[in-house]
Amino acid sequence: MSATVLVDVIAAARPNFMKVAPLYHALSKVSWCRVRLVHTGQHYDANMSDSFFRDFGLPKPDVHLEVGSGSHAEQTGRVMMAYENVCLEERPDWVIVVGDVNSTAACALAAVKLGIRVAHLEAGLRSRDRSMPEEINRLVTDAIVDLLWTPSRDADANLLAEGIPPEKIDFVGNIMLDSFELVRPRIAKADTLAKLGLDLDRYAIVTLHRPSNVDDPATLALLVEQLVESSERVPLVFAVHPRTRARLESSGLLERLESAPAVYLIEPQGYIDFMHLVTSAQIAITDSGGIQEETTYLGIPCLTLRENTERPVTLTEGSNRLLKPAELVATVDQVLGDEIRRRTPPELWDGQAAGRIVASLAQRIG
Template sequence: MSEQNLAVVHIIAGARPNFMKVAPLFHALKAENCCRPVLVHTGQHYDVNMSDAFFSDLQLPEPDHHLEVGSGTHAEQTGRVMIAYEKICFEQRPDWIVVVGDINSTVACALVAAKLCIPVAHLEAGLRSGDLTMPEEINRIVTDSIANLLWTPSPDGDAHLKAAGVDDSRIDRVGNIMLDAYEMLRGKIEAAATYEKLDLTPGQYGVVTLHRPSNVDDPAKLKTLVERISSAAQRCDLVFAAHPRTRQKLNDFDLMTSLSNAKGVHLVDPMGYVEFMGLVRKAKLVITDSGGIQEETTYLDIPCITVRDNTERPITITDGTNRLTAPDAVEAAVDQVLEGEWPKAKTIEMWDGKTAGRVVASLKSRLH
């Protein structure tokens, strides 16, 4: 089939976790002769060191369209994405659009497409935390309600959608696309051996990532976390990959000095995907408030201490290595891991690095 006759599928990416999810799908679609994938980068999160590294690691080409919307309030960001993306759709109307995850770009592009009667597929659909104070939860609910095709990663996703009255014909469980990215780059990740650069012994250190406003914007909460992490680091080296915003808050609240001087704490800048996963794969434990790492640690059977009140990925708790932990209980959780009192992961169906193939098959069956 000539390129002119191929269905045009826009794949939307706006932040670092999106890149990891779209890369395996982009490569799988490129290998098929059913459609032409067009990569749209909204620029919702843009940092040269972070974004460029991710595109390079994931072997993604320069985006076909870069909306360059930048940061702002939720309304500003969502509005700018909608205005910019609508122009793209008018100029080159796609046959389908694929949105991933739960960021503002996800709901913004889904709204544009839905109002133009362009079919929308949502990859990573059906996730719910039940916490409507999280902007991401609003984005998930709205996107799932207007998407034509909902690709879920696990049975709880199916259940959430059915409970909301979504017809079975719109739901297709495909598995966890994040793990495709890991398997796609497993060779590079293993070769990275990031722990060697930090003079760490495999299996004898932990990794820390914290960035959620609920943790880092509250001076008392962040102080508690710094104290617990600093204390736990005396028994297990902890590599703290500090997001720029987290680093700023640590400085604002006069916590940076005590953290950086704490014995066993290794404060480092954010890393590219390959480098970071090269560190995580040999970790004894992970302390985080991120979403995707909860899944990756379950896949790798690494204890995950999630500093949150809830999670939109409950299967990582019921079947995995993830546990929700309050800030003041982080040190006690680390001790539990060190004492061997932590659950092992079960095998989760379709978390096998082959999700992109199932997504392509699902999309092909709906292309006309």
């Protein structure tokens, strides 16, 4: 390929940044590609975005849409309008969208309607739960894009069952682990506990943000009690998402956690500091998608407070367990009593996905 191809890589929210980084660096090294990094601004808090750019050596975005927060419709609509203008000003040859946030579906829709080819990284994941906004974004995006890069074989099967032509699907492996390996030496050297003023030999790391867990006051109250009781078994380091903190404050539950002697509430961390906390933890308690993958890779028990997961390979081949809020204390007891056996990571979860993605894109362009 002699001509330079303009490829837009869309970064939107905290889970996207770590996936974008290894792919951005890989694309930047090939002579046939000019990469334009587009930040939609869906996460605009410095702890939720800027620190991730620093951690992964990403440059200042070429384009910043600055859409900010809002309802799902407002956010999706703003991204579509803003990104359409970007494409009309300088039309990319390919657009790469990542994951399942509102910006993923919005940029895919805007580009496809302009006749621009779109690739979806982390395609084919399904929770089968359409009450999750992320599931709608996955379904919409996968239905309209030109190229689908999947992280696991079950994702291929999902797409084929939905009628996606097999020639559009490339199994490339899990880009999240490229991100981890990219900065693994820095993760190992980080002294995050000391920086946070915590002197702990053992602990569980906690993250919660999904509406099903934090929006209903009764469910949130139950979870808080389960967390406090769990902290009597193992100290908890709880990285509190801004949305979760707002719900805890509005429901009068924040003080309950603050007064628990073995619950340590911290601000959201950059990737390196957060992953240092994860790699040193005995257990992860979460409702996040990415942490299910990282703990599977590391062999760390993960207790996922959800009724389903779009990453079933973390259950069948990994260290993840699904549970209801009322089951947390009993499951913590069970896990602390188990001898943890590390399993071999799933197929192509090897830190080399970015290279396969670049080769896949080159083949389509060539």
